[in-house]
Amino acid sequence: MATDQTMHGVPPSLSARVVGSFAYLTVRDRLPTILTKVVDTIHRNKNKFFEEYGEVGIQAEKQAISLLSKLRNELQTDKPVLALTDGLPDTDSWNQYLERQQRLQGDQEPVSWFKSPWLYVECYMYRRIHEALLLNPPISDFDVFNEGKTQSFTESSQAVMSLCTYLEGIKNNIDELSKNPLFEHFNKLMQVSLWGNKCDLSISAGQENSQKTSPLDSLYSLLPFILVDDTKRVWSALISAQRPRESGKNNADRVDIVLDNAGFELVTDLVLADFLVSSGLARQIHFHGKSIPWFVSDVTAKDFQWTIRQAMATNHKWVSKCGVQWQRYLKEGMWCYHDHPFWTQPHEFCDMAADAPDLYTTLQGADLVLFKGDLNYRKLTGDRDWEHTVSFETALRGFGPATLCSLRTLKANIQVGLQPGQGDKLTSQDPSWMTSGKYAVIQFHNPKSE
Numbered sequence: 001m002a003t004d005q006t007m008h009g010v011p012p013s014l015s016a017r018v019v020g021s022f023a024y025l026t027v028r029d030r031l032p033t034i035l036t037k038v039v040d041t042i043h044r045n046k047n048k049f050f051e052e053y054g055e056v057g058i059q060a061e062k063q064a065i066s067l068l069s070k071l072r073n074e075l076q077t078d079k080p081v082l083a084l085t086d087g088l089p090d091t092d093s094w095n096q097y098l099e100r101q102q103r104l105q106g107d108q109e110p111v112s113w114f115k116s117p118w119l120y121v122e123c124y125m126y127r128r129i130h131e132a133l134l135l136n137p138p139i140s141d142f143d144v145f146n147e148g149k150t151q152s153f154t155e156s157s158q159a160v161m162s163l164c165t166y167l168e169g170i171k172n173n174i175d176e177l178s179k180n181p182l183f184e185h186f187n188k189l190m191q192v193s194l195w196g197n198k199c200d201l202s203i204s205a206g207q208e209n210s211q212k213t214s215p216l217d218s219l220y221s222l223l224p225f226i227l228v229d230d231t232k233r234v235w236s237a238l239i240s241a242q243r244p245r246e247s248g249k250n251n252a253d254r255v256d257i258v259l260d261n262a263g264f265e266l267v268t269d270l271v272l273a274d275f276l277v278s279s280g281l282a283r284q285i286h287f288h289g290k291s292i293p294w295f296v297s298d299v300t301a302k303d304f305q306w307t308i309r310q311a312m313a314t315n316h317k318w319v320s321k322c323g324v325q326w327q328r329y330l331k332e333g334m335w336c337y338h339d340h341p342f343w344t345q346p347h348e349f350c351d352m353a354a355d356a357p358d359l360y361t362t363l364q365g366a367d368l369v370l371f372k373g374d375l376n377y378r379k380l381t382g383d384r385d386w387e388h389t390v391s392f393e394t395a396l397r398g399f400g401p402a403t404l405c406s407l408r409t410l411k412a413n414i415q416v417g418l419q420p421g422q423g424d425k426l427t428s429q430d431p432s433w434m435t436s437g438k439y440a441v442i443q444f445h446n447p448k449s450e
């Protein structure tokens with residue numbers, strides 16, 4: 001179990017306790033802004049609730065808004081974090097985690113927004129938003145972030161078209177491709193998926209953040225902004241998987257993708273996944289999404305299905321062909337979708353084996369696990385205040401269900417695995433390099449190579 005004390009050289013968790021830090025600015029400014037947008041969204045749908053549910057819909061809308069306004073006040077005035085009361089299956093786990101935080105902090109001060117770990121309070125806010133809806137049927141299953149996620153897809157339609165056209169072009173002669181051109185396509189699609197992570201509505205506090213230009217055209221100009229590029233190690237893990245397949249082939253059998261944002265980023269992940277199965281680099285893809293609306297733009301099951309249906313329904317030949325193919329992969333079991341509650345809990349991933357052993361076992365069945373995005377990176381590294389030159393393996397603190405790779409654009413002040421002096425040079429050139437989303441890493445770890 002992770003503790004917050006600096007033990008065995010594990011640094012403290014990032015926290016809004018540090019005035020002026022990115023965590024502080026996020027808790028002080030960005031989270032209240034997101035909450036205000038949530039309240040506005042619910043208010044804007046008042047008539048819809050009335051049409052659908054009558055007076056009881058209006059009551060629910062009022063009640064949800066008052067719970068969210070109370071939450072915003074607690075956050076802005078650094079009130080103690082409260083236990084959840086909605087009786088969901090994970091409510092106890094959340095409340096036990098609150099007790100764990102209180103024990104770590106000691107009884108001198110309550111667990112609160114500006115005193116406790118940033119990772120915890122930020123995750124807790126999204127779970128409280130869910131509670132505010134859950135406690136108010138019949139609007140319990142209203143996704144307050146749905147508008148932003150669907151807009152991110154529709155506003156990125158040009159980029160989606162060019163990406164699906166590129167994929168169809170590859171698939172045309174994919175069986176004749178030799179290793180090098182195959183690697184070149186893999187390399188490109190990994191970078192497209194990497195930069196797809198820029199389209200994130202949490203960092204933009206809900207501001208529209210879609211992909212306007214063709215993602216393939218800008219890859220070359222973005223190369224200098226990739227601070228760690230382990231693509232070649234990912235490639236060799238794919239073509240020489242540790243577990244030979246029944247067919248005797250020795251490339252990967254199963255690749256898991258821990259998804260991040262809906263909209264354009266999800267399309268980049270579906271395209272990468274299609275390439276992996278079409279090329280035979282993998283036989284199966286398991287996707288892991290979120291079980292509740294999360295960090296504004298993260299993928300839920302509804303978003304996943306909606307995106308594939310939207311692709312099928314577009315009048316663009318290659319986009320709809322991709323959509324039909326993706327639906328078929330799901331039907332035939334080559335693609336599977338999961339949404340374990342652990343991904344929407346506050347735990348650092350080094351806790352997974354203890355706190356979600358079933359999920360850890362599931363991931364152990366993969367030959368490679370791709371983690372998308374910044375929040376996953378923060379959880380992989382425990383959202384701790386590590387030195388930049390600490391190795392990725394050290395920061396993982398024993399988390400290693402399978403060979404893994406993080407594809408992350410930097411949106412939080414935490415980055416490990418850099419060369420000596422690399423962080424200082426970046427700070428002198430571009431002080432906001434860790435939080436602007438301009439820089440990225442493709443960072444690999446093979447637990448078996450320890």
Ligand SMILES: O=P(O)(O)OC[C@@]1(O)O[C@H](CO)[C@@H](O)[C@@H]1O
Pocket residue numbers: 026030122197200201202203204260261295372373374375376378409411412
């Ligand atoms: O995981 P993602 O979508 O790449 O980014 C999530 C994020 O936008 O939210 C948090 C800040 O509010 C940070 O982890 C990061 O900036």
Ligand SMILES: [Mn+2]
Pocket residue numbers: 200202260261295297298373375
């Ligand atoms: Mn996200």
